[in-house]
Amino acid sequence: YVVGVVANVYNRGLWREMEPVMFRYGNPEVVGHVIASAPADKAMKLKASMETIYRDMFPERVPNSRCMEEEMVEANTVNNNIVKMFVFLGVVALLLSATGLFTLVSLNIIKKMKEIGVRKVLGASSGNITRVINTEFVIILLIASVLGGYGGAFMSEMLMSSIWDYYQKATITTMIISATIMFISSAVSIAYKIYNTTRLNPATVLRDE
Numbered sequence: 001y002v003v004g005v006v007a008n009v010y011n012r013g014l015w016r017e018m019e020p021v022m023f024r025y026g027n028p029e030v031v032g033h034v035i036a037s038a039p040a041d042k043a044m045k046l047k048a049s050m051e052t053i054y055r056d057m058f059p060e061r062v063p064n065s066r067c068m069e070e071e072m073v074e075a076n077t078v079n080n081n082i083v084k085m086f087v088f089l090g091v092v093a094l095l096l097s098a099t100g101l102f103t104l105v106s107l108n109i110i111k112k113m114k115e116i117g118v119r120k121v122l123g124a125s126s127g128n129i130t131r132v133i134n135t136e137f138v139i140i141l142l143i144a145s146v147l148g149g150y151g152g153a154f155m156s157e158m159l160m161s162s163i164w165d166y167y168q169k170a171t172i173t174t175m176i177i178s179a180t181i182m183f184i185s186s187a188v189s190i191a192y193k194i195y196n197t198t199r200l201n202p203a204t205v206l207r208d209e
Contacts, residue, residue: 001025017165028057035068043067082163097182098189101137105190109133109197116197126198133194141186149175 001024008018034054038046047065054063109116116129153170160167 031057094181094185098185101186102189102193105133105137105193108137109193129198130194133197134190137186137190141183145175145179145182149179152178 002022003025004023006021006023009021010018034050036046036050051063051065054061054065112132116132119129119132153175156170160169
């Protein structure tokens with residue numbers, strides 16, 4: 001006899017899709033699980049009582065009881081650990097990117113020192129010199145933001161779909177926020193270097209020993 005039908009049930013948390021479940025009466029020899037609902041403060045008493053009843057019904061079996069919330073707690077623990085791992089990897093990648101960009105800007109400044117000195121002598125402003133130094137890197141960062149955003153969204157989709165059936169997908173807002181963080185970190189990492197370059201005495205650069 002069917003006693004209930006539920007359209008969507010999380011049998012495995014967010015790891016699998018929701019499935020329909022049918023509840024029906026069964027003979028004692030085919031009973032596999034007994035489920036009961038109780039307030040949190042009476043859960044342990046109910047657990048002990050159910051184990052006693054279970055032993056009386058099935059003396060040849062050992063009762064194995066657990067709270068259904070433990071499944072969700074375990075799933076949440078795994079999810080939180082994965083999130084922490086992704087955040088850590090993201091921070092490390094951001095630091096490495098900022099360090100690499102700082103190195104490239106420094107090498108580019110060294111290569112253009114005489115040009116910067118000539119521009120200073122001819123009256124170029126700090127903004128003009130900053131534009132000369134940063135133009136190619138801004139273009140590179142814009143291209144990297146577009147390609148990296150779509151590539152990252154595609155790869156995260158593949159990774160997350162291999163773990164969960166229900167998850168928050170990457171959106172345009174996510175890409176914009178990521179690109180903004182990258183540009184801010186890049187600006188912070190090279191601002192001091194560019195500031196010192198714009199204040200450089202051109203006589204020091206153009207002097208020929």
